[in-house]
Amino acid sequence: xxxxxxQTCIGTCLRAIALLLAISxxxxxxxxxxxxxxxxxVVDDDGDDVGTEGLTLREAIAQAEATAADDLIAFADHISxxxxxxxxxxxxxxxMPPNSGWLMIDGGEGxxxxxxxxxxxxxxxxxxxxxxxxLELVNGSASLGGGLxxxxxxxxxxxxxxxxxxxxTDAGGGIFSIGELIMFDAVxxxxxSRDSGGGLHIDATWGGSLFAIESxxxxxxxxxxxxxxxxxxxxxxxxxxxxxxxxxxNGGGIYNYGGHLSISDEAFAGNLAARNGDDIxxxxxxxxxxxxxxxxTALAEAL
Numbered sequence: 001x002x003x004x005x006x007q008t009c010i011g012t013c014l015r016a017i018a019l020l021l022a023i024s025x026x027x028x029x030x031x032x033x034x035x036x037x038x039x040x041x042v043v044d045d046d047g048d049d050v051g052t053e054g055l056t057l058r059e060a061i062a063q064a065e066a067t068a069a070d071d072l073i074a075f076a077d078h079i080s081x082x083x084x085x086x087x088x089x090x091x092x093x094x095x096m097p098p099n100s101g102w103l104m105i106d107g108g109e110g111x112x113x114x115x116x117x118x119x120x121x122x123x124x125x126x127x128x129x130x131x132x133x134x135l136e137l138v139n140g141s142a143s144l145g146g147g148l149x150x151x152x153x154x155x156x157x158x159x160x161x162x163x164x165x166x167x168x169t170d171a172g173g174g175i176f177s178i179g180e181l182i183m184f185d186a187v188x189x190x191x192x193s194r195d196s197g198g199g200l201h202i203d204a205t206w207g208g209s210l211f212a213i214e215s216x217x218x219x220x221x222x223x224x225x226x227x228x229x230x231x232x233x234x235x236x237x238x239x240x241x242x243x244x245x246x247x248x249x250n251g252g253g254i255y256n257y258g259g260h261l262s263i264s265d266e267a268f269a270g271n272l273a274a275r276n277g278d279d280i281x282x283x284x285x286x287x288x289x290x291x292x293x294x295x296x297t298a299l300a301e302a303l
Contacts, residue, residue: 070101092127107134127153145176152206172201197230198222204234226255256282
């Protein structure tokens with residue numbers, strides 16, 4: 001006879017606890033950033049050169065990283081689009097532990113578009129708590145993560161943002177992550193990968209995890225597997241996701257390989273796999289179409 005302490009129940013409880021802890025930390029960081037009472041670093045130059053009269057986004061990131069303090073990067077009212085001409089924007093340090101506080105880049109309610117013009121990736125986040133809010137990451141191109149690349153030392157919150165029109169020659173057309181990625185009300189659309197994860201590739205080989213709430217994956221394509229999402233041995237929890245019109249050879253919407261996928265209140269439509277799994281395909285690992293309603297309620301109260 002099974003009890004509430006059997007392996008399945010324990011695993012489910014631990015995953016729920018891990019979700020709550022991760023979201024609580026992200027919510028606390030986001031709340032601190034939104035209530036930031038320091039002086040924001042204001043980007044007032046929409047170019048990508050350094051040493052100009054104004055302050056570019058690239059220079060603002062360097063300024064934020066120069067001290068150990070928490071930092072908020074905001075944008076002057078006239079800034080709506082930034083065209084990258086000097087390659088992707090690096091945040092943090094890949095080979096050292098984080099040595100600064102959180103960094104929030106806030107494009108505001110009107111959003112700020114960062115356009116790489118197909119010449120480079122856009123954001124390469126290597127360490128530290130980073131909040132990306134109100135940004136549009138478009139037309140990036142890289143081997144991994146055309147729009148956003150998250151490394152294993154990084155914890156990234158993507159909120160009210162768009163990742164669109166990006167391309168990866170290997171994996172993660174829109175996003176490639178081996179770190180902790182938390183998404184609130186994000187849209188990942190019209191991205192392409194020549195291999196896996198047209199919209200998003202999440203990999204826990206180095207500790208990656210994904211928690212997404214009310215986020216959408218539309219019209220993404222992978223030449224190989226996982227048109228919307230490819231999960232490689234990661235803990236993935238999706239609450240109220242939309243996965244529409246994503247395509248791949250296997251797993252049009254989601255391809256789960258060796259990870260644990262929990263999903264609730266989902267909406268699937270129009271996803272297409274040339275071989276197997278129009279909406280979801282998994283080879284190993286586990287799939288739990290659990291009722292995460294209580295968890296969702298707790299998160300709503302926490303936020």
